[in-house]
Amino acid sequence: MSEHQHETEHQHEPVPFSTFVKVWVGLLILTTITVIVSRIHLGALNVWVALGIASLKSSLVIFFFMHLRQEMRLFKIGLLVMLCILAIFIGFTFLDVLYR
Amino acid sequence: MSETTYSYGGFWQQGHRPGILGWLLSTDHKRIGIMYLCCVTSMFIVGALLGLAIRLELIAPGPTIMSAQTYNATFTVHGVIMIFLFIIPSIPASFGNLIMPIQIGARDVSFPKVNLISWYCYMIGAVLAVLAIFTGSGPPDTGWTFYVPFSTQTTTNVDLAVMAAFMLGFSSILTGINFVTTIHRLRAEGMTWGRLPLFVWTLYATAWIQVLATPMIGITLLLIFAERIFGAGLFDAARGGDPVLYQHMFWIYSHPAVYIMILPGMGVISEVIPVFARKPLFGYWAMALSSLAIAFAGSLVWGHHMYASGMSDMAILVFSLLTFIVAIPSAIKVFNWVSTLYKGSIELAPPMLFALSFIFLFSIGGLGGLVLGAAASDIHLTDTMFVVGHFHYVMFGGTGFAFFAALHYWLPKFFGRMYNHKRAVIAWALMFVGFNFTYMSMQALGVMGMPRRYYDYVPEFTTLNQVSTVGSWVLGLGLLIMFVNLWQGIRHGTPVGNNPWGGATLEWQIPSPPPEENFGEEDPVVTHGPYDFKGVVADEY
Amino acid sequence: MSIEHRDDTGARFGMWLFLYTEVILFSGLFLLYAMALSKFPDQFSVGSHRLNIYFGTINTLVLLTSSLTIAMAVTAIQRGRIKLTLGLCAATVGMGIVFLINKYFEWSAEIEHGIYPGSHHLAEQGSGVAAFFNLYFFTLGLHGLHVLIGGTLITVVAVLTAKGKVTSERYTLLENSALYWHLVDLIWIFLFPLYYLII
Numbered sequence: 001m002s003e004h005q006h007e008t009e010h011q012h013e014p015v016p017f018s019t020f021v022k023v024w025v026g027l028l029i030l031t032t033i034t035v036i037v038s039r040i041h042l043g044a045l046n047v048w049v050a051l052g053i054a055s056l057k058s059s060l061v062i063f064f065f066m067h068l069r070q071e072m073r074l075f076k077i078g079l080l081v082m083l084c085i086l087a088i089f090i091g092f093t094f095l096d097v098l099y100r
Numbered sequence: 101m102s103e104t105t106y107s108y109g110g111f112w113q114q115g116h117r118p119g120i121l122g123w124l125l126s127t128d129h130k131r132i133g134i135m136y137l138c139c140v141t142s143m144f145i146v147g148a149l150l151g152l153a154i155r156l157e158l159i160a161p162g163p164t165i166m167s168a169q170t171y172n173a174t175f176t177v178h179g180v181i182m183i184f185l186f187i188i189p190s191i192p193a194s195f196g197n198l199i200m201p202i203q204i205g206a207r208d209v210s211f212p213k214v215n216l217i218s219w220y221c222y223m224i225g226a227v228l229a230v231l232a233i234f235t236g237s238g239p240p241d242t243g244w245t246f247y248v249p250f251s252t253q254t255t256t257n258v259d260l261a262v263m264a265a266f267m268l269g270f271s272s273i274l275t276g277i278n279f280v281t282t283i284h285r286l287r288a289e290g291m292t293w294g295r296l297p298l299f300v301w302t303l304y305a306t307a308w309i310q311v312l313a314t315p316m317i318g319i320t321l322l323l324i325f326a327e328r329i330f331g332a333g334l335f336d337a338a339r340g341g342d343p344v345l346y347q348h349m350f351w352i353y354s355h356p357a358v359y360i361m362i363l364p365g366m367g368v369i370s371e372v373i374p375v376f377a378r379k380p381l382f383g384y385w386a387m388a389l390s391s392l393a394i395a396f397a398g399s400l401v402w403g404h405h406m407y408a409s410g411m412s413d414m415a416i417l418v419f420s421l422l423t424f425i426v427a428i429p430s431a432i433k434v435f436n437w438v439s440t441l442y443k444g445s446i447e448l449a450p451p452m453l454f455a456l457s458f459i460f461l462f463s464i465g466g467l468g469g470l471v472l473g474a475a476a477s478d479i480h481l482t483d484t485m486f487v488v489g490h491f492h493y494v495m496f497g498g499t500g501f502a503f504f505a506a507l508h509y510w511l512p513k514f515f516g517r518m519y520n521h522k523r524a525v526i527a528w529a530l531m532f533v534g535f536n537f538t539y540m541s542m543q544a545l546g547v548m549g550m551p552r553r554y555y556d557y558v559p560e561f562t563t564l565n566q567v568s569t570v571g572s573w574v575l576g577l578g579l580l581i582m583f584v585n586l587w588q589g590i591r592h593g594t595p596v597g598n599n600p601w602g603g604a605t606l607e608w609q610i611p612s613p614p615p616e617e618n619f620g621e622e623d624p625v626v627t628h629g630p631y632d633f634k635g636v637v638a639d640e641y
Numbered sequence: 642m643s644i645e646h647r648d649d650t651g652a653r654f655g656m657w658l659f660l661y662t663e664v665i666l667f668s669g670l671f672l673l674y675a676m677a678l679s680k681f682p683d684q685f686s687v688g689s690h691r692l693n694i695y696f697g698t699i700n701t702l703v704l705l706t707s708s709l710t711i712a713m714a715v716t717a718i719q720r721g722r723i724k725l726t727l728g729l730c731a732a733t734v735g736m737g738i739v740f741l742i743n744k745y746f747e748w749s750a751e752i753e754h755g756i757y758p759g760s761h762h763l764a765e766q767g768s769g770v771a772a773f774f775n776l777y778f779f780t781l782g783l784h785g786l787h788v789l790i791g792g793t794l795i796t797v798v799a800v801l802t803a804k805g806k807v808t809s810e811r812y813t814l815l816e817n818s819a820l821y822w823h824l825v826d827l828i829w830i831f832l833f834p835l836y837y838l839i840i
Binding site for chain 1: 649650653654657658661664665668671672675676678679680682694698701702705706708709711712713715716719720816819820823826827830831833834835838839840
Binding site for chain 2: 074081082085088089092093095096097098099100
């Protein structure tokens with residue numbers, strides 16, 4: 001049998017409940033901040049601040065709740081690839097719409 | 101030729117359930133691959149007949165054998181069938197499933213049940229497509245691109261057609277997920293990334309595109325559907341929508357889709373040429389990495405389908421520049437195939453003939469792609485017959501011929517029988533000659549100004565249209581002989597051993613047909629590369 | 642296959658790949674949103690103000706908490722605490738149902754006011770407002786469908802856990818269902834500010 005079929009079943013260490021609760025509190029705080037900041041007029045900056053905080057919240061969910069912190073490097077590279085492609089799809093479309 | 105009719109051994113006999121259920125409920129990648137192979141081949145034949153009908157209509161100006169409405173429906177259905185039901189799944193779902201796990205030394209794919217589900221999604225898509233053609237308000241007439249506003253307003257069966265395409269896309273996604281995971285996780289001991297056959301590399305790159313690009317067409321199709329049902333107006337300029345955004349979303353998938361189509365074909369060529377030149381593939385890592393480069397760069401250029409649609413000049417500039425860049429990794433592959441041939445010991449067996457003609461035809465198509473990729477020349481050629489000629493050169497002369505090469509190369513492995521070589525060569529010759537007359541005429545017509553998707557044309561285009569149509573008959577005859585020959589080969593052909601061609605990849609080390617689970621009791625251990633022919637001897641047949 | 646070749650890491654990787662496809666699916670709708678927002682900034686503001694920020698915020702808190710409970714469920718089963726696992730799964734599904742019920746009330750109110758795709762009232766409001774609400778219904782509707790699918794997945798896995806088919810040695814099904822649920826939460830994390838909080 002090949003080497004890496006033997007290593008399949010090393011399980012990840014369970015993440016303590018307290019870690020998850022702390023992350024959850026962080027998410028609630030960030031949500032509160034999002035709502036408060038959104039009521040302040042920042043013009044075009046509002047959307048970017050909102051997206052920035054949403055990205056921060058997402059990172060917490062992805063790395064802690066979804067265990068990406070513990071997974072192989074391959075999983076992280078995969079996520080990066082997908083995000084790059086996403087940025088290209090939306091960004092290049094803006095090259096059209098914004099410059100008409 | 102042996103007179104005993106077909107009774108295949110190996111996985112053909114080893115179903116877990118008796119009879120047809122042993123196939124319909126099988127999770128064996130080889131059985132699923134065979135089922136896909138039958139489906140895509142049937143779909144190709146249907147699509148080809150529609151193509152012949154189009155050419156027959158165009159042999160003379162004015163109505164010839166069908167009305168204008170029927171003509172619109174015919175080229176739409178021809179496109180939908182050829183693209184979604186034939187080309188996209190053709191090599192990955194059939195030969196990818198049959199060959200890839202064996203080539204990496206695995207017993208099956210990572211998710212065998214998901215594999216079977218992908219086939220059912222394909223079948224549901226096929227049924228929906230058939231319903232779209234034969235029921236209700238008649239087959240769609242929008243072109244396979246379903247551009248708004250026509251697709252949201254026409255009364256023909258667009259709803260069924262987009263549902264069919266959605267299911268077929270889902271099938272493609274599931275295959276992609278399966279292949280990426282399998283290639284990462286199930287390689288045998290000693291099968292390092294540097295020893296993977298190029299076919300596997302191209303399937304890997306293809307699978308990433310299937311995963312990341314296909315969902316965009318999924319949402320686009322759902323939006324057409326919603327638009328027709330709810331009339332929201334998201335693409336309606338009069339209501340603040342933007343029809344060009346539809347085109348962006350459509351081509352964000354459909355351009356990478358053409359790389360889903362061609363990459364596995366390139367992988368087949370990279371397998372065939374070394375074997376029939378008895379020489380390792382030139383520039384292994386350049387070939388492997390160029391596959392990834394094509395996949396990535398191909399995701400950046402979709403706007404080159406939209407130069408005349410009203411995009412900003414900035415977008416036109418950027419997309420045009422990037423389109424030139426994607427030609428580079430493709431060219432690297434062409435140079436490396438030719439370099440592999442140099443000082444090789446060439447055997448012009450049928451798979452090799454298809455592979456060599458692939459290089460020629462794909463190159464012509466690729467050069468036409470540069471002409472279209474340059475925005476300035478594209479303005480004159482877009483929506484003319486030049487485009488039709490171009491994409492048939494790359495999709496038919498490229499992927500199509502690669503598919504035929506794969507048939508001639510690997511059918512003996514899975515059926516354990518060899519077809520008649522002489523008839524295969526005659527078929528190939530007819531196809532090659534017929535193909536060029538059919539599609540080079542179109543390129544000339546396009547330069548002269550004949551539009552595409554037009555039912556009629558001005559008299560000065562008549563001669564070249566006649567040439568093209570007669571060319572299509574020669575091509576059709578070649579296809580007929582090819583399929584009859586392969587069918588007879590499968591049924592009555594001379595039995596072959598493990599390695600009729602003298603290949604060095606893993607599939608040639610196991611019986612023809614392979615047993616269930618591919619390898620014996622012990623998992624294989626790989627000690628050399630895929631094009632290391634030292635000590636490899638072909639079995640006589 | 643007769644030989645059992647279990648690969649939990651591979652199973653999780655396949656699930657992540659599937660989640661990427663879901664992200665790209667929704668990205669098409671985000672793309673349309675982004676283009677429309679750049680074209681109609683003021684009308685998007687008008688549209689956003691007509692949404693109920695309380696429903697939106699409560700739903701955000703509900704989904705974030707449901708992500709907490711399903712994440713904890715994975716730890717619970719790793720530690721062999723089956724009853725706790727089942728309770729946490731039930732809490733997650735329960736919160737999903739709360740989310741959907743909120744949505745039902747929210748949308749009923751909006752539809753009653755003539756706000757729905759293709760409505761005459763919306764057409765009168767201006768193309769930007771119409772675009773906003775068309776995207777709102779389509780995107781949040783698709784999201785709601787995913788809440789339903791995710792909730793069903795977790796319910797099925799909970800039943801399998803109760804039957805002993807999912808255990809502390811073999812819990813990839815639960816992990817993968819949890820991943821799907823987190824995705825549903827992630828999408829909402831972006832939807833919420835983009836639709837409810839445009840000032």
